Amino acid sequence: MKKYLFCLGLMLAGVAHADELADANALFAKKAYPQALQLYTKLANAGNAEAQLHMGEMYFYGEAGTVDLAKAEAWFKKSAAKGNKTAAGSLEMIKKREARRADLDYWIGKYDGADLTTGQFRCPAPRIPAMSKQNEEIESVSAKVAAWQDCYNGFVRNLNEASPLTKRIPKDVADLLTKEETEQSRVYLEGVYAGIAENAKVSAKLVLADFGAWRSATDAYIKEHNRIVTEAATTAPRKGD
Structure with a gap:
């Protein structure tokens, strides 16, 4: 009789634990962490x-209040x-995270976007000179600026296609990031992207400003040169006069 009662007690305890586990799962689903x-x-x-598995997951992803990988590993082991x-x-x-630690750190805070600004x-x-007086130099400067503009437009298209930079994180690395690390990476990469875009914008403004000043000065020189040539031609004595 005692054995029977003991077994019955174990069964009731198991049912109670199952109910509590269901309650815990329901609370987790509601984000009542x-x-x-x-x-x-x-x-x-x-x-x-x-429950030990869920404890490990909550510490791993930070749902236990903070990310604690040591506690997560301990619960996973149990x-x-x-x-x-x-x-x-x-x-x-x-x-795998331990083996790929360098890759994780790279995307969380070391990627510099060099692949977007090189090659x-x-x-x-x-x-760009202050002014050009010869046709050869005018054509050379115009060609150089046109080539730069083609390059810059290609750079801008590629930069836009690369956004957001989190797309560049290899999937096998992204899968190893915790939620906290994923957020850190997102914020960091947004900063890298903004820095690249701002530097390019400043550089482009300087080039266009120099080109505009050169064109104005060169156009003014050509206009004045043509005026002098025309005036000289109209005032020069004709043959036979």
Whole structure:
């Protein structure tokens, strides 16, 4: 009789844990994370493998209040030890994170956008004199500015297509980022993009300003030169006079 009552007690405890786990899952689904964490903690400490998995996930993604990878790994290990395959997969992901730490750090705070400003997208400003008097130089300056403009337009198109820069993060790296790291990366890359765009805008304004000043000065010179030539031609004595 005692054995029967003992087994019945275990069955009732299992039902109670199942109900609490369902309650915890419902709270988590509603994003009531503090309340969900409280129930998961109780169940996890009692040895519930699924609750231990959720504890690991909440610490991994920061839903426990902060990201704590050490606690996440500890809970994943406890859950995996009870045969939870998802927890085992999470431990494998943590190993991959350790192996790819340099790649994670690169996209979180070291990427500089050099691939967007070098090679075919490097558009050095052409040298523009204050004024040109010879046709050859006028044609040369015009050609250099046109080539720069083609390069700059290509740079702008590529920069627009690259936005947002988070698209450049390799998928196998992006999959290893925590939510907090993903947000850090997004903010950092937005800053990199803004910096590249602003530098390009400033450079373009300077080139166009120099080109505009050169064209005005050159046009004024040509106009004055033509006036002098025309005036000289009209005032020169004709043959036979």
